[in-house]
Amino acid sequence: MFVNINNQLFTLYYKNVDYRLPNSLLIFKSLDYTTLYYLKYFLTIFYFLLYFLTTFLAVKSICLNKKNAYWIIYIYSLLLVLSGISMAYNYIINNQLGGDEYTISRWLMGIAQSPLVAFFMIASSKLFNKFQTKQ
Secondary structure: OHHHHHHHHHHHHHOOOOOOOOHHHHHHHHOOHHHHHHHHHHHHHHHHHHHHHHHHHHHHHHOOOOHHHHHHHHHHHHHHHHHHHHHHHHHHHOOOOOOHHHHHHHHHHHHHOOOHHHHHHHHHHHHHHHHHHHO
């Protein structure tokens, strides 16, 4: 979805009509550039929270050690803080919202908005439990 929103932003900014939104996202076609630009940040926060809650509940219900779920809070907090620092540095020092720091921030949010954190936490928990039972 974010790739399509970025493409729509490109289309609106450069008045380029070569890109067509998928039918499921045509609602974004009626929005102006500024609204769509800020909506992207709202959607980033929304999906960050959605994946955080899903990951937290999955790890809490699947892992035997319930403390593992609290590691999800630390991991997501770290991803959010590092992403925020990267964006703040880029905005304050470089006076822009693009560039390498923006790429790092988006990469960190990409990790947070994927099942990677849940996958690694559940897998490592299962491996740890298996290792503990062999001792």
